[in-house]
Amino acid sequence: MRLFCPSCGAALEFRYDDSFVRVCASCHSAVARTDRGIDTLGQFADLAPSGSGLELGASGRYQGQPFVLAGRAEYAHPAGGSWEEWFIKLGDGRWGWLSHAEGRWAVLFRTAAARQLPAFEALAPGERLSLGQGVELAIGEHAVASARGAEGELPFLFRPGALVRFVDASDDQGRVATVDYGEHGASEGPELYLGRWVSPAELGLGVAEAAARRSAEPSRAPAGTGQRLACPNCGGSIELRVPGRSLSVACPYCGSLLDCEGPLSILARLAEVDAGRPAIPLGAVGRFEGVAYTVTGRLRRQAKYPGGVFDWEEYLLYAPDAGYRWLVNARGHYSFVTPLPPGAAIEGDGGARYRGTSFKLFDRGRAEVTHVWGEFYWKVALGEAVDTADFIAPPAMLSRERSASELHWSLGVYLAREQVKAAFALPKSLEASDEVAANQPFRHMRWTGMAVSLAALLVACVAVRLVSADARQAYVGRFPLEGGVSDPSATAATTGSSYVFFSPPFELSGGRNVEVELELPLSNNWAYTSVDLIHEGSGALRTYGTELSYYFGVESGERWSEGSTSDTHLFSAGPAGSHVLRLEVQTPAPPGEVLRVSVAENVFAAGQLGWLLLLLAVPTALLALAHGAFERWRWSNSDFAPIYLRLGSDE
Amino acid sequence: MSEPSAASGPPGPRLPRPPRTGLVWAYGAYGLAVLLAYLLAGFTGYSYESEERDSLPLSVRQAPGGYRSYHLWHSGYQGGK
Numbered sequence: 001m002r003l004f005c006p007s008c009g010a011a012l013e014f015r016y017d018d019s020f021v022r023v024c025a026s027c028h029s030a031v032a033r034t035d036r037g038i039d040t041l042g043q044f045a046d047l048a049p050s051g052s053g054l055e056l057g058a059s060g061r062y063q064g065q066p067f068v069l070a071g072r073a074e075y076a077h078p079a080g081g082s083w084e085e086w087f088i089k090l091g092d093g094r095w096g097w098l099s100h101a102e103g104r105w106a107v108l109f110r111t112a113a114a115r116q117l118p119a120f121e122a123l124a125p126g127e128r129l130s131l132g133q134g135v136e137l138a139i140g141e142h143a144v145a146s147a148r149g150a151e152g153e154l155p156f157l158f159r160p161g162a163l164v165r166f167v168d169a170s171d172d173q174g175r176v177a178t179v180d181y182g183e184h185g186a187s188e189g190p191e192l193y194l195g196r197w198v199s200p201a202e203l204g205l206g207v208a209e210a211a212a213r214r215s216a217e218p219s220r221a222p223a224g225t226g227q228r229l230a231c232p233n234c235g236g237s238i239e240l241r242v243p244g245r246s247l248s249v250a251c252p253y254c255g256s257l258l259d260c261e262g263p264l265s266i267l268a269r270l271a272e273v274d275a276g277r278p279a280i281p282l283g284a285v286g287r288f289e290g291v292a293y294t295v296t297g298r299l300r301r302q303a304k305y306p307g308g309v310f311d312w313e314e315y316l317l318y319a320p321d322a323g324y325r326w327l328v329n330a331r332g333h334y335s336f337v338t339p340l341p342p343g344a345a346i347e348g349d350g351g352a353r354y355r356g357t358s359f360k361l362f363d364r365g366r367a368e369v370t371h372v373w374g375e376f377y378w379k380v381a382l383g384e385a386v387d388t389a390d391f392i393a394p395p396a397m398l399s400r401e402r403s404a405s406e407l408h409w410s411l412g413v414y415l416a417r418e419q420v421k422a423a424f425a426l427p428k429s430l431e432a433s434d435e436v437a438a439n440q441p442f443r444h445m446r447w448t449g450m451a452v453s454l455a456a457l458l459v460a461c462v463a464v465r466l467v468s469a470d471a472r473q474a475y476v477g478r479f480p481l482e483g484g485v486s487d488p489s490a491t492a493a494t495t496g497s498s499y500v501f502f503s504p505p506f507e508l509s510g511g512r513n514v515e516v517e518l519e520l521p522l523s524n525n526w527a528y529t530s531v532d533l534i535h536e537g538s539g540a541l542r543t544y545g546t547e548l549s550y551y552f553g554v555e556s557g558e559r560w561s562e563g564s565t566s567d568t569h570l571f572s573a574g575p576a577g578s579h580v581l582r583l584e585v586q587t588p589a590p591p592g593e594v595l596r597v598s599v600a601e602n603v604f605a606a607g608q609l610g611w612l613l614l615l616l617a618v619p620t621a622l623l624a625l626a627h628g629a630f631e632r633w634r635w636s637n638s639d640f641a642p643i644y645l646r647l648g649s650d651e
Numbered sequence: 652m653s654e655p656s657a658a659s660g661p662p663g664p665r666l667p668r669p670p671r672t673g674l675v676w677a678y679g680a681y682g683l684a685v686l687l688a689y690l691l692a693g694f695t696g697y698s699y700e701s702e703e704r705d706s707l708p709l710s711v712r713q714a715p716g717g718y719r720s721y722h723l724w725h726s727g728y729q730g731g732k
Contacts, residue, residue: 289664340663357666396666413667446671447678454682461686465693513696541705573696605693607700612689619678 005029006040014153016070016089021154023071030150032157042160044149047074048244054086054100056152060205062107062198066091069098069205071152075145075164078405080247080261080379087154095155097178097193098203101323104341105203106176108195117190120165120181125342125407129169129177131192137169137177140342143405144184170197170343172354197341231256232264241283241296242318246375250297257372259379267379279329279430280315282374286327286423288336293317293325297374303365303388306639316376324377327420328412332433333440334420335397335412345391345398345409350640352391352398354411359391359398361640362438367401390438394634397439414439436634447623454616462609469604474514474579475506479595481585496588503581503597505536510576512602519566519596520589522550526563527587529595533571536578544569570605 001014003022010026014033022031023044030041058069071087086098088107097108114132123129123142130136147162165181178193227243230236236253240246240260247261257268280286284295297316302309314337315327326337345354352359368385386408391398395414400407414437415423417430479501508514520527526549533542546569552561585595628645635641671679691697 338664344663355663355666393666395669411663411666413664441669444672444674445669447675450671450675450679450682454679454686457683457686461690464690469693511696513698539706542702543705544700544702569702570698570700571702572698602696605698608689608692608698611699612685615685616682619681623678 001033003031003038005031006038007031007043016153016155018093018095019070019153019155021071021150021156021158023150023152023154025151028149028151030154030158030160041157044160047072047149047151048082054205058205060088060203062088062090062096062203065094067096069152070095071154072150073147073154073158074149076148077145078143080259081245081377082148087152089153097195099178104197105200106195106197107203108176108178108193111192111194113190113192117179117192120167120190123167125405126402129167129179131177131194135171135175135194137171137175138343138346138407139167139169140407141166141168141405168342170341172344172346175343176341229260229264231258233258233266233269238264240375241294242375242377245318245377246296247377248379249375250372252373257380257382260375261379268382278313278315278373280327280420280424280426284424284426286317286420288317288325288423291319291322293319293322295327295374297372297376297380299369299373299376299380300371301367302370303363303367305363305365311370316374326410326412327415330437331435332417332431333435333437334415334417334430335437335439336415337399337410337412340398340409340411342407342409345400345411347389347391347400352400354396354398357393357396359393359396360642362390362392362397362638363640364389392439394439394441394445412439414441435637436630438634438637440634442627442630444623445627447627451620451623454620458612458616461612466604469602471515471600471603472509473598473600474508475503475581475597475599477503477581477597479583479597481587481589481591481593481595496586497591499583499585499587499595501581501583501585501595503583505578505580506599508574508576508579508599508601511573513573513605514571514599514601515568515603516571516581517566517568517596517598517600518546518548518583520548520585520587521593522548522563522565522587522589524551524553525549525587525589527585527589527595529567529586530584531569532582532584533574534580534582535575536580538575540574542571542574544571570603570607 003012003014004010005012005024005027007029008024008027010024012022012024012031014022020032021041023029024031028044028046030044032039032041054069056069056072060067067088067090069086070089072084073087074082074084076082083101088096088098090096094109099106099108115130123139125139125142127139128136129139144163144165147158147160147164150158163183165184167179167181170176174196176195176197180191180193182188227240229238229240231238231251231254233256234251234254236251238249238251238258240249247259248267249258249260250256251258256266259265259267278298280295282295282298285292286295294317295315296318299314299316300311301314302311312328312330315329317325317327324339328335328337345352350361365388366385367388368383369380370382372380372382386401386403389400397412399410399412417432421430481499483499514533516531516533518529518531526547528545528547530543530545534540546567548565548567549563550561550565551563552559581597581599583595583597632645635645
C-alpha cells in the first residue's frame with residue numbers, strides 16, 4: 001500500500017497488511033493506518049545507529065521460518081541510555097520481537113496470558129512472575145521507558161514520547177518475557193510477550209560471522225574510536241572510549257562525574273581524584289575467552305559487614321561484539337565477570353542454582369561505590385548502593401545485586417594473577433594476596449573426581465577378584481595330638497610335647513595362592529605349629545610358623561579372652577602337582593585335642609584388600625586434609641560457613 | 652498462552668572446570684598402579700606373607716619323624732603365655 005506522508009509529502013509504503021505504523025524515512029513522522037484513514041502520531045528524533053549492526057530489511061531464519069527485519073524502535077531507559085527492539089515479519093505471517101542487549105539476543109511473540117497478569121504496581125525485581133501452565137519467571141527489571149525513535153514498519157501504535165511501563169522476566173530454561181503495561185492509566189490491559197534467548201547463529205543474520213571477523217582484528221579496540229571532549233568543570237581533555245554507549249565519565253583531572261549522554265554536563269563535583277596508579281590502566285586491552293576487551297572504567301566499592309568493611313575494585317571491560325564484562329580485583333584475587341539474565345540463576349534457601357550447579361551463600365550485604373575512574377554505561381554516582389549476595393561454587397561465583405527497579409545476576413570465574421597479567425600483557429606481576437578468595441579454587445580440587453574414579457575402579461577390581469577367586473578346597477585333615485615326644489630343649493615354664501604329622505598327598509593346580517587354615521581347640525593354652533608345604537615332585541619346601549593361643553577368664557566380675565584357636569596363612573603360588581603338608585606342633589596342651597587343617601587354593605585374599613585400602617587411603621586422606629584446611633580458611637571470611645567447617649574451626 | 656518451543660537452555664556461560672594439576676594426575680597414576688598391582692597379585696597368586704623356602708631330599712617322605720622342622724630344630728621355639 002503506497003501513501004504519502006501527511007507531514008512532509010514523501011512517498012511511503014506499508015509493505016504488510018497488518019502493520020499499524022510506518023515511520024517516514026524523510027521526516028521521521030509516525031504515520032498510522034486507522035479505520036478512518038492515515039494519521040500522524042508525532043515526529044521521532046533521529047535514531048542512533050543500531051548498536052547491533054543490523055539493518056532494516058535484513059533477512060534471517062527462526063525455527064525454519066524466514067523473516068525480515070521490518071522495523072526498529074528505540075526506547076529511552078529511565079536511568080539513562082536506550083535500547084532497541086527489532087520487529088520481524090516471519091514467513092508464516094507472524095510478527096516477532098527481536099531484542100538485543102549486552103550481547104544477548106531474544107525472540108519474543110505477543111502471547112495471550114494463561115492467567116490474569118498482576119498489576120504493575122504489585123510487582124518488583126526479584127519476585128516471581130507466574131504466567132500459568134507452570135511457567136514462572138524471575139523479574140529482572142520493573143521500570144518505565146519512553147518511546148524515543150523508530151524506523152520502518154511497526155505492528156502496533158508506537159507514539160513518540162509515550163511512557164511505557166514494563167516488566168522484564170526470564171528463567172533458567174532460556175525463556176524470556178516482557179509484560180507491557182502501557183502508559184499509566186491506560187485502558188488496555190497488559191500485553192505479554194513471551195519467547196526465548198537465541199544464539200546469533202540461529203538467526204542467520206550474519207551476526208556471528210561479523211562478530212568473528214571483528215574479533216579477529218587484533219587492533220580492534222574501542223579506544224581507537226575515542227572521542228575527545230572538554231570537562232565543563234576544569235576544561236581538561238576527556239577521551240570517551242565508547243561514545244554512544246557511555247552515559248557517565250569521570251574527569252581524570254578534577255574528579256568531576258560528568259553526564260555524557262548528550263553534551264557533557266556535571267553530575268557531581270565532589271568526586272575524589274586518586275593519584276594512585278591502578279594495576280591495569282584505563283584503555284588497556286585484555287583478551288579473555290578469545291575476545292579483546294578494553295578497560296573503559298574502574299570502580300572501587302565497599303560493603304559493610306558485621307565484622308568490618310570489605311573493599312574491592314571492579315574494572316569495566318568493553319568489546320563491541322560481546323558487550324560489557326567486569327574484571328573484579330578483590331584484594332589481589334581476580335575474577336572475570338559476565339552479566340546473566342535475571343532468571344538464569346535461581347536463589348533458594350542458603351544458596352542458588354545456575355545451569356544445574358548448586359552455589360553456596362558466602363556473603364550478603366550492601367555494597368556502595370566509593371571511587372570512580374573512566375566511563376560507564378549508566379549514570380554512576382558515588383554512594384550508589386545495592387543489596388548484594390554472593391554464592392560460590394569455586395572457581396565460579398554468582399553475584400546478585402538488587403536495587404529498587406532492577407535485579408542483576410552475574411557469574412564470576414576466578415583467574416590466577418598470571419592469567420590476568422598475560423591477558424593484558426602487563427609488564428609487572430600483580431600484587432599477591434595472602435588470603436583465600438571466596439571463589440578461589442583449591443589448586444588440586446579435581447582430586448575429588450579422581451578419587452571417585454579410583455573408588456569405582458577399586459570396587460570393580462575387588463568384584464573381579466571375588467568372582468575369579470573360587471577357593472577350591474584341596475585338602476581337609478584332622479590330626480589328634482597323640483604319641484607326642486617331649487622336647488629336649490623345653491624348660492620348666494614351657495614344658496610340652498611335640499607332635500609331627502604328614503598329610504596324604506593332595507593336588508594343587510599351581511599358579512594360584514594357597515591358603516592353609518589351622519584350628520586347635522585350646523583352652524588357656526598355646527601351641528606353636530610349624531607348617532611345611534612340600535612339592536613332592538621337586539622336593540621344594542615352603543614353611544612358616546605360627547602360634548595359636550587362647551586364654552580366657554573372669555576378672556573383677558568381667559569375662560575376658562585373648563588370642564584365637566585358629567589361624568590362616570597364605571602361600572604364594574607354587575608349581576602344580578602333588579603336595580604334602582608336614583605339621584609339627586609344640587604344645588603343653590593335654591593329648592587328645594584334634595588339630596584341623598584345611599588347604600584351599602585361589603582364595604580371595606582379604607589381607608591384600610586391607611593393604612590395598614590402606615595404600616589408597618593415605619594419599620587420599622592427605623589431599624582431603626589439605627583441601628579441608630583450604631576450605632576452612634576460605635570460609636573463615638564468611639558468616640555462612642557450612643556447619644561441618646564451623647565445627648572444625650578454632651572459633 | 653503458547654509455550655516457547657525448544658528452549659535452548661540458560662543464556663550464560665558454561666561453568667569452567669579447572670584443569671587437573673600434576674599432583675592430581677600423579678595421584679591417579681599412583682592409585683591405578685596400586686589397583687593394577689592388586690589385580691596382578693590376585694591373578695598370579697602372590698602373597699606378601701612371609702615364608703621360608705628350602706629344598707628337601709626325597710628321603711624325607713620315607714622317614715616320618717626323622718625330619719624335624721628347622722623352626723624347632725634351629726631356633727628351638729619356646730612359646731607360651
